[in-house]
Amino acid sequence: PVLARAYHEKVISHYEQPRNVGSLPKGDIDVGTGLVGAPACGDVMKLQIRVDENGIISDVKFKTFGCGSAIASSSYMTERVKGLSLDEAGKIKNTEIAKELCLPPVKLHCSMLAEDAIRSAIRDYRSKRSAMSNPKQSGF
Ligand code: FES
Numbered sequence: 770p771v772l773a774r775a776y777h778e779k780v781i782s783h784y785e786q787p788r789n790v791g792s793l794p795k796g797d798i799d800v801g802t803g804l805v806g807a808p809a810c811g812d813v814m815k816l817q818i819r820v821d822e823n824g825i826i827s828d829v830k831f832k833t834f835g836c837g838s839a840i841a842s843s844s845y846m847t848e849r850v851k852g853l854s855l856d857e858a859g860k861i862k863n864t865e866i867a868k869e870l871c872l873p874p875v876k877l878h879c880s881m882l883a884e885d886a887i888r889s890a891i892r893d894y895r896s897k898r899s900a901m902s903n904p905k906q907s908g909f
């Protein structure tokens with residue numbers, strides 16, 4: 770069936786041609802960096818977001834040192850969160866990624882890495898911002 774084939778190709782392409790691989794400047798005040806690891810296998814994922822003045826994610830980059838499913842999960846996540854607010858992005862569940870990419874149960878933790886990474890990037894962005902507005906609390 771044509772539809773099933775199109776779907777399958779979409780999934781495959783996140784494996785073969787990951788989107789948004791790269792880095793954003795970590796020091797920029799509008800950039801949040803998430804760096805997480807999977808204890809089960811030692812794979813590491815870095816995911817960065819740039820947030821515009823309306824609180825919308827305008828750019829996303831990732832680097833994943835890990836298995837194919839982790840790379841595909843992070844690639845999917847970068848496309849999924851672009852254009853979303855931080856609250857919306859923070860609600861994306863690894864089960865959605867696993868379903869979209871047809872991950873088998875043993876690969877669930879790979880998609881968990883992408884969920885952890887986006888949350889960690891959001892946290893980093895927010896803590897940078899609050900450090901800026903509360904200089905005393907941040908220890909400066
Ligand atoms: Fe080793 Fe995932 S368990 S790469």
Ligand code: FES
Pocket residue numbers: 807809810811812835836837838839876878879882
């Ligand atoms: Fe560990 Fe995929 S992230 S096997």
